Amino acid sequence: MLSPEEVLKEHPFFKGISDQHLEFLVSVARPLRIESNHFLFRQGSSADCFLVLHKGDMAIELHVGAQGARIIQTVNAGEVVGWSWLYPPHRWMYDGRALNTVDCLCLDGESVRKRMEEDHEFGYEVLRRFGEVIVEALNRTRLQLLDVYGTGD
Amino acid sequence: MVPRFMPVLDVWDDTDDTFTVELDPGPAGFSFRPGQFNMLYVFGLGEVPISISGDPATSGRLLHTIRGVGPVTSAMRDLAKGDLVGVRGPFGVPWPVGLASSRDVVFVAGGIGLAPLRPALYHVLNHREEYERVSLLYGVRSPHDLLFEDEVTEWRGRFDMAVRVTVDTADRKWRGSVGVVTKLIPRAPFDPHNAVAFICGPEIMMQFAAEELAKSGVRAGRIHLSMERNMKCGIGLCGHCQFGKDFICKDGPVFTYEALHSRLDVREV
Ligand SMILES: Cc1cc2nc3c(=O)[nH]c(=O)nc-3n(C[C@H](O)[C@H](O)[C@H](O)COP(=O)(O)OP(=O)(O)OC[C@H]3O[C@@H](n4cnc5c(N)ncnc54)[C@H](O)[C@@H]3O)c2cc1C
Ligand code: FES
Numbered sequence: 001m002l003s004p005e006e007v008l009k010e011h012p013f014f015k016g017i018s019d020q021h022l023e024f025l026v027s028v029a030r031p032l033r034i035e036s037n038h039f040l041f042r043q044g045s046s047a048d049c050f051l052v053l054h055k056g057d058m059a060i061e062l063h064v065g066a067q068g069a070r071i072i073q074t075v076n077a078g079e080v081v082g083w084s085w086l087y088p089p090h091r092w093m094y095d096g097r098a099l100n101t102v103d104c105l106c107l108d109g110e111s112v113r114k115r116m117e118e119d120h121e122f123g124y125e126v127l128r129r130f131g132e133v134i135v136e137a138l139n140r141t142r143l144q145l146l147d148v149y150g151t152g153d
Numbered sequence: 154m155v156p157r158f159m160p161v162l163d164v165w166d167d168t169d170d171t172f173t174v175e176l177d178p179g180p181a182g183f184s185f186r187p188g189q190f191n192m193l194y195v196f197g198l199g200e201v202p203i204s205i206s207g208d209p210a211t212s213g214r215l216l217h218t219i220r221g222v223g224p225v226t227s228a229m230r231d232l233a234k235g236d237l238v239g240v241r242g243p244f245g246v247p248w249p250v251g252l253a254s255s256r257d258v259v260f261v262a263g264g265i266g267l268a269p270l271r272p273a274l275y276h277v278l279n280h281r282e283e284y285e286r287v288s289l290l291y292g293v294r295s296p297h298d299l300l301f302e303d304e305v306t307e308w309r310g311r312f313d314m315a316v317r318v319t320v321d322t323a324d325r326k327w328r329g330s331v332g333v334v335t336k337l338i339p340r341a342p343f344d345p346h347n348a349v350a351f352i353c354g355p356e357i358m359m360q361f362a363a364e365e366l367a368k369s370g371v372r373a374g375r376i377h378l379s380m381e382r383n384m385k386c387g388i389g390l391c392g393h394c395q396f397g398k399d400f401i402c403k404d405g406p407v408f409t410y411e412a413l414h415s416r417l418d419v420r421e422v
Binding site for chain 1: 294322333358
């Protein structure tokens with residue numbers, strides 16, 4: 001199994017990050033393995049970390065009344081999951097379920113936030129990366145909302 | 154050009170709103186190239202352009218896969234064995250499958266867009282040794298709307314082809330990917346510098362997919378899209394299908410992204 005340092009060094013999300021910042025991230029990373037169909041987080045629970053996926057796939061789900069759980073997005077190795085840790089009230093908005101065995105790193109949200117306040121350069125590096133992820137997610141959601149495959153009724 | 158009247162051999166449902174009409178072209182058969190379309194005439198109702206969705210190597214049966222959206226296309230669902238349909242065609246610029254030989258081929262389909270792509274897929278799979286890696290990236294609204302489901306499953310089982318399917322939303326029974334089709338592009342197995350892409354689907358989806366492919370390094374001249382506009386004559390005479398300087402029926406429907414990209418962003422051309 002890869003060490004947290006190896007995972008973060010290789011992960012596309014942290015491409016180009018300095019050794020010093022990487023060292024800090026390694027110090028707040030906790031490896032996590034979740035078996036298929038188990039939850040990595042639940043809607044409404046405390047979002048105290050974000051996840052760096054390096055193996056496996058997961059489903060982001062939302063409970064829609066009588067329809068039950070709807071998968072709104074799947075996330076794969078090479079991506080990060082979660083930005084609820086960044087802003088209050090630090091609660092997960094969705095359920096995160098493993099679709100197969102998922103290996104990821106859980107990076108402690110409070111420690112990362114504290115470091116971002118103390119070291120604005122580090123803060124910028126983290127926010128810039130999350131900004132890109134959020135913009136991409138927004139663009140994809142807009143496309144999904146358009147229901148482009150519908151008949152236009 | 155006068156239509157040839159062909160009897161219906163069969164009509165079957167592919168999904169809730171999409172069906173395939175099989176026509177008998179007679180002993181002479183019907184030759185076409187992948188990506189070409191026919192003008193189909195339904196008695197008393199009118200004529201619409203529909204892409205040919207069958208195997209170009211099988212000229213004895215002519216397939217069109219249709220989504221019922223208005224009077225003519227909806228009436229086609231009610232066609233029965235023996236009914237006659239007027240056929241003019243084949244028309245239009247085909248998918249340049251020859252240009253793709255010795256290269257990786259990436260098919261990107263959205264919704265019913267898999268139907269106009271299917272003849273090109275058949276061609277590539279029938280001549281598999283002429284191509285490098287082949288992938289099909291297919292996006293639909295929900296698992297319920299998957300077109301040619303059995304065939305997609307069969308292709309998925311092949312060792313010489315990568316098939317990735319994504320849906321806009323699903324319940325927990327779905328084990329595949331959820332999200333827009335463009336998200337499949339960065340993970341698809343192709344060398345952008347030696348790849349040719351064929352995209353067919355709603356215009357906005359084709360635009361995003363072409364942008365993503367171009368971003369990954371595929372040359373705009375090797376990204377091909379199939380465009381749709383209302384048509385009347387189908388042969389470049391009436392101007393109904395004009396798209397900027399081109400007529401979709403005669404200069405298309407298949408164009409390169411290089412030729413189109415400045416026009417795709419414009420509201421009305
Ligand atoms: C080259 C070409 C290939 C095509 N291939 C296929 C095919 O393989 N299968 C298929 O089902 N359809 C295909 N179409 C689209 C098909 O021609 C139209 O859906 C059809 O003309 C609609 O006719 P109608 O009388 O049933 O409905 P209309 O009354 O003409 O239209 C009903 C509704 O559908 C919308 N509509 C009409 N034409 C289109 C279009 N081209 N794209 C999206 N929405 C449209 C209209 O705006 C209206 O809201 C193709 C079109 C072109 C130009
Ligand atoms: S349909 Fe008449 S010019 Fe294209």
